[in-house]
Amino acid sequence: MKRIFVSLVAILLLTSCGNDQLILPNSVGAFGKVMVVTSNSNWEGDIGNEIRQSFGKLQVGLPQPEKTLSVSQVAANGFSSMMRNSRNIFIVEVSDKETMSVVNDKYSRPQTVVYITAKDKEGLLAMIKKHSNEIIDTFRESDINYLQRLFAKRKLDDSKYKTLQNLDISLTIPKDFRTVDDTGDFLWLRHHLKSGIAKGTGSNNILVYSLPLEDESTIADGIIAMRDAIGEKYIPGAKEGMYMITEEAYTPFTIETKVKDNKAFETRGKWEVKNDFMAGPFLNYAIVDKKNNRLLVIEGFTYAPSIDKRNFVMELEAIAKSVQIN
Template structure:
């Protein structure tokens, strides 16, 4: 074998190996935030099984002023399983088969991806599997969407020094946000969008403000309303931001950065004004630093749906890591 022939074979093998290696890499998932591709034949989709899927995965999102579905559902027949919908981040495959089973496959066709396989011998068996696994499916999908938002946010972040130095925390805030107000223990950041704006508040109060109180919900509402009186107003006098009184906010005890935190979702309004919108408030009990660290997101976008905006704010807040002073 002469040198030229050997070199040709070597180069051919090299490019073949590179191409094979690239083929082995998973494709990147596509699609909008909070979307699910449901792979199910029309006969099942147009009956009781389809109704169950819609009722559970397109149920109204809590804490929004107008009704919006938990997820946007796109349905495709099973025979169209191959193709663009396999690049979706979240796929639910429903079909009849010889066994009753529920299987979760990660990154089956692309990455990051969840594929939930639901197979039942009968329609009743499928309904039972859906009923028993809805909570887990929703939890996994929501976390995947938050992870995806956080991944995208990391591509262009706001300089962290101001927030880090003031509160001794790290939080991934996109560079699209700008500082509006800064106080000793308070920061307000805002992002302008076509239909309005989204805001992020970071502040701290003494731990006694809410700890060991009989009514945590009432005390957190009083805390956020006091911040509104100090920093957030409309154009006219006596138009402070307050928690809307007509509806009780949703309240949950959670863990955030391995610390006890209280999550509140509800609606804000400007007193004596027409402006309003949804908010999410996270009060983190920071025992080491003897404080309650609060991160809150809210938006004003009267002409647009707000589900995805609020999840983006939630993803920012949940990137927080609390340090020591």
Template sequence: MKKIGILAVILLMALFACNDSGKKKRFLPQSTGGINSLMVVMDTELWKGAVGDKIREHFAAQVLGLPQAEPIFSITQIPPQVFKGAVTHSRSVLFVEQDTVSLAHVKTNVYAEPQKIAVIKGETYNDLAGNIEKLSGQAISSFKQVEIKEAQKRFTRSLSKETALQEELGISLRIPSLYKLGKREKNFVWMDIQIPKGTMNIIAYEMPKESFSTDSTFVRDIIKMRDSIGKMHVPGPYENTFMITEKAFAPYVLPAEIGGKKAAEARGIWEISGYPMAGPFLTYIINDEANQRKLVLEGFTFAPSAEKRDYMFELEAILRTVKFNSDAGS
């Protein structure tokens, strides 16, 4: 009887061991690729033709709010037979294939982690073009999310310990340690970093809760706010020069969610009043009801004669790490 009991225990242990092993997470290698790079896997003839044009129309569209044309993604196209081995570890992949099956969906962590693969199939040009139109918005959003997380992962290896944002505004941002405090006043903080021939900048401040109460004047009020803050806090190189919103073009304004709160996103061009300096900006106006205010976060870049997409993307990745001290217990 003792032997039977021991045997039963061994069998039960083996059964549980099998169950545990079945729950183990599948190992996936780390994904690879430069920030904002997109691997397009499709037949080269398709890529050179109208289907490729449709892909470029969406996935190489111009980034909003930059002074010169720069694409959303830097695209590398390869034929399907080359998509094997380490190449499959690319972080953002668009797979397009002519097939009797028609489909369009986004898959997660297929060959590597983190990874997003948008798959588009169709038999005719109209099938493929329709599926590209159908999936492009979701695919671009998915690619951008995984690229933002990758950018954040890279710069959070060494973070700034500056406490001015917490002390003045009750917030924290995960800012790389190379950014330094440039200016601190009541309810206003400015941090920046030197880059080749220029700077990348982050400013944060608050506005009254009732600001921007009228939709019909929303864009005009954003410009007025930015110009007022620029005159007060962001001087140009000479006396009586300061940052304003470029007069020739109104900023693009879109809905957003930042730090778990509703926000407005504004992208456009800043310039220096009375002096030939300019560059792109990204502003988030966050509805911070817990603190009865509008919190404003902005990133702007000065980098003449340089591409600015990736600079602005890093600033966006930083601003999207905002946490509110008032939410710490929630």
């Protein structure tokens, strides 16, 4: 009898010491979407307007207007067990403290829940304005991590690519991608968008190459010339004299960032084929790899006429940010 009691206690202790995650349901919901839990009066007033305006800012570098994040709302009394399994949840509620906090895997996994609390509506509005960029970044990072986990489950064997081997790097690339070119210095992979997370026509493309690292202060200003030179050399159009360039009518947007703790420059803009009508968005990461004295470049570009492209570009972002420099 004593032995049975001890066993039961041990099982209870194990269950209470972190095994809850083993029984959490899988989260649901497409990436790029956030469920907002707040009262209807909040949602229909200034608080809802601020959330829609902040989350609904247009994503930079896309040909058509698309929101950074899409939002939907449910009141707290309608926040059912099924809705609690949503992947991205933003809870806005009155409390006796002003706080902004993030909880992972609370009701399901993977899941990100962001809380904003304050003593009244005015306080909630102020907190949302203060933390909006941080909140948006949190949900976008959640989406990137989610995509990388999905891609890892159906990852290409990247050891077969000469260019990746010569550069001594690895990437988490899903098996949908096929080789267009792999010279040893330049890699071009393409996924025809007929199935997968975001369905449509056209293609998603990944480019990988490196250049000698010279003056770091001139990198940002030289990214367009760099990618145009690569386009002319490696990415031809349908006829002679046609090749990929940066669209001249749209000024790309470049920011300094980090990729796997390395200084990097993220550039979003539009590409086009010179003397042709093909065009679309691109996302370029120029990574400062001081250890190997080089500028490592990973770029994604999308061709998907007549349909939204935000999610395609986010998939490319997840692949680029998965890079491991050996």
